[in-house]
Amino acid sequence: MENNKSNHSDKAAEEKLITIKEVDFLKLKEAAEKGSESGDKLLRIQADFENTRKRLEREKLDFIKFANESLILELLNILDDLERVVNLAESKSQDLPAFLKGVEMILAHLYEMLKEHGVKPIEAQGKIFDPNFHEALMQADSSDLPEHTIVEELQKGYLLNDRVIRTSKVKVSKK
Numbered sequence: 001m002e003n004n005k006s007n008h009s010d011k012a013a014e015e016k017l018i019t020i021k022e023v024d025f026l027k028l029k030e031a032a033e034k035g036s037e038s039g040d041k042l043l044r045i046q047a048d049f050e051n052t053r054k055r056l057e058r059e060k061l062d063f064i065k066f067a068n069e070s071l072i073l074e075l076l077n078i079l080d081d082l083e084r085v086v087n088l089a090e091s092k093s094q095d096l097p098a099f100l101k102g103v104e105m106i107l108a109h110l111y112e113m114l115k116e117h118g119v120k121p122i123e124a125q126g127k128i129f130d131p132n133f134h135e136a137l138m139q140a141d142s143s144d145l146p147e148h149t150i151v152e153e154l155q156k157g158y159l160l161n162d163r164v165i166r167t168s169k170v171k172v173s174k175k
Helices: 002-014 021-066 069-091 097-115
Strands: 119-123 134-141 152-157 159-160 163-166 166-174
Touching: 069 097, 097 119, 134 152
Parallel strands: 134 166
Antiparallel strands: 119 159, 152 166, 159 163
């Protein structure tokens, strides 16, 4: 019975009638409308933000997917040149010096293309070993060179815009 009375008094509290001035009521009504408009505006802004985020993500994926397109087109030109030189060598219509000259021209073209894209070789021969740029694969006894001097470059290393993308594989002197 006690529980029933508390439910009844709760309902009465919920349905309590409050009297306010009409001016105050109109102000409250206006504030409620502004709040509702602000909520709608917020939902639209959130939706626009989400759409923009998704669009930017798609554009980023497309950029990554096709970022190397111009580089690949340049490499395809070099590949065409190599195929022509190989075809000439197979047909034996060219002599060895002409074949060698063709390969040298292709190499020059390739080095120039890499340079245009910010790739440059790491200087190694005769330099002091630096683990940031060089990877020692072998050591060689040498009494006429200072210790840790690079005696031989076994594989060239390269920088891309001054960042190491491949270390030079080297043989280093030791006493």
